[in-house]
Amino acid sequence: MFNYKALILTCLLMTVSVCSAEITVAVSTTQIYNLTYNIAGDDAKVLSILAPGQDPHTYQPVTKDIETVQNADVIIENGLHLEGKNWMKTLAEDAGKPLITATDGIIPLIMDKDGTKVNDPHAWFTPRNAAVYVNNIAKALVKHDPDNRASYISRAKLLLASLKSLDGWIRSEVSVIPPEKRVLVTNHDAFQYFATEYGFINTAPIGCSTGSEVGGGVTPQRREMVVNSIREMNVRSIFFETTINPKLIREIAKDAGISIGGSLYSDSMGDSGTPGETYIGMMRENVIKIVRGLK
Amino acid sequence: MRFILTAAVWAVILALVSFVFSIRGMESGPIDKEVKEKHAEVSFEITATFSVEDDPFALNIGDKKSAFELVLDGQTVFSAEKGINDRVSFTTESFELSTGKHELFVKANPSDTRISQAVRVQVLLSGNPISSETYWFNPGQAVNAAHVFEVTEKGSQNEH
Ligand SMILES: [Zn+2]
Numbered sequence: 001m002f003n004y005k006a007l008i009l010t011c012l013l014m015t016v017s018v019c020s021a022e023i024t025v026a027v028s029t030t031q032i033y034n035l036t037y038n039i040a041g042d043d044a045k046v047l048s049i050l051a052p053g054q055d056p057h058t059y060q061p062v063t064k065d066i067e068t069v070q071n072a073d074v075i076i077e078n079g080l081h082l083e084g085k086n087w088m089k090t091l092a093e094d095a096g097k098p099l100i101t102a103t104d105g106i107i108p109l110i111m112d113k114d115g116t117k118v119n120d121p122h123a124w125f126t127p128r129n130a131a132v133y134v135n136n137i138a139k140a141l142v143k144h145d146p147d148n149r150a151s152y153i154s155r156a157k158l159l160l161a162s163l164k165s166l167d168g169w170i171r172s173e174v175s176v177i178p179p180e181k182r183v184l185v186t187n188h189d190a191f192q193y194f195a196t197e198y199g200f201i202n203t204a205p206i207g208c209s210t211g212s213e214v215g216g217g218v219t220p221q222r223r224e225m226v227v228n229s230i231r232e233m234n235v236r237s238i239f240f241e242t243t244i245n246p247k248l249i250r251e252i253a254k255d256a257g258i259s260i261g262g263s264l265y266s267d268s269m270g271d272s273g274t275p276g277e278t279y280i281g282m283m284r285e286n287v288i289k290i291v292r293g294l295k
Numbered sequence: 296m297r298f299i300l301t302a303a304v305w306a307v308i309l310a311l312v313s314f315v316f317s318i319r320g321m322e323s324g325p326i327d328k329e330v331k332e333k334h335a336e337v338s339f340e341i342t343a344t345f346s347v348e349d350d351p352f353a354l355n356i357g358d359k360k361s362a363f364e365l366v367l368d369g370q371t372v373f374s375a376e377k378g379i380n381d382r383v384s385f386t387t388e389s390f391e392l393s394t395g396k397h398e399l400f401v402k403a404n405p406s407d408t409r410i411s412q413a414v415r416v417q418v419l420l421s422g423n424p425i426s427s428e429t430y431w432f433n434p435g436q437a438v439n440a441a442h443v444f445e446v447t448e449k450g451s452q453n454e455h
Contacts, residue, residue: 127352128351128352131351135354135355139356142356156354156356160353160354164408165435168408168434171408
């Protein structure tokens with residue numbers, strides 16, 4: 001006998017599942033994850049390929065990442081070659097899906113990579129650039145899920161207002177550091193956008209990508225240049241980064257006879273429960289450490 | 296008899312009331328008309344400590360908000376996306392305003408969040424300044440200034 005009850009129940013379940021269908025967004029980095037999560041709210045599921053602490057320059061995708069991208073409705077990368085060997089682009093191409101680049105519209109700073117001029121990918125380090133990320137992410141969500149347009153727009157506006165006030169806060173905090181002491185020495189050139197925006201001189205022994213550390217290490221010339229800069233500029237402290245081994249920075253600090261100002265969040269945000277688990281928390285924590293170390 | 300007396304009293308009261316209202320109407324009618332017809336040519340000179348450019352923290356989806364707006368008595372009378380320069384005064388077109396109180400509301404989003412910002416509003420009656428006020432805002436704060444002024448027969452008075 002035909003089971004009508006089962007048929008009705010199945011139809012009901014299908015209706016419920018269609019009504020509650022949310023889009024899935026796959027993003028490459030933890031910074032993009034946090035910005036997207038704030039815009040998506042409960043209306044979309046956001047998955048990050050990188051976990052807190054993982055390095056986007058050297059990351060090599062695993063099988064689970066292929067599935068994540070294949071099952072996603074929206075795929076977002078940082079771009080500007082942050083994802084070493086364009087791994088997020090490759091994942092999207094293999095899945096036959098379009099890719100959104102969060103840095104679209106940002107005028108990139110140029111950096112020197114072994115004598116070659118390349119675009120600096122660490123664009124999220126100013127709230128102004130983060131606002132471009134927010135615009136690109138919000139546009140992508142609205143396009144793929146127009147039913148929740150109003151919610152995405154109102155969350156994005158709230159996030160942009162927070163970024164604007166973060167920008168004002170950073171300017172007021174760094175103003176206590178005398179201009180001649182605004183020299184930011186870190187492991188690799190992740191802070192060029194931050195330094196340019198807030199009037200710092202930025203120097204780093206590794207260069208623009210941590211990949212070079214894995215490949216051939218730091219050149220003796222570059223290391224010597226950093227030590228000399230520290231001495232000439234009378235720098236008070238230097239900083240290491242949460243995703244990179246602090247050994248090199250410790251050695252440089254010892255050579256130059258200065259202290260270490262602590263660890264800064266650079267290519268990855270912090271674990272849950274740490275101040276660096278959100279974009280705004282990460283920026284605030286970095287600024288607090290920089291100001292304390294240099295003023 | 297009592298009914299006729301009550302009706303007569305009511306008739307007298309109604310006649311008196313209508314007489315009083317008709318006299319007041321004759322007195323106030325032409326005066327109201329005269330007040331409504333009194334207008335002044337008012338323009339505004341605005342000086343800001345910031346330049347107006349696209350707000351880097353704006354959401355560029357849907358309706359785009361103006362970076363600088365003047366709202367006179369609830370009506371937007373001037374808006375600009377760009378072209379307003381730091382410390383360079385500009386004067387709006389003239390508006391015909393009746394005598395009485397008016398409000399000019401200045402809305403702006405200075406993109407430079409590094410310093411405190413200010414906007415000065417000067418009310419000009421037939422080209423002559425008659426009231427002026429400078430409004431200051433903290434770094435990163437949106438500019439929202441309500442300048443209330445009064446246009447009298449003699450000129451305008453600042454309410455701040
Ligand atoms: Zn990096």
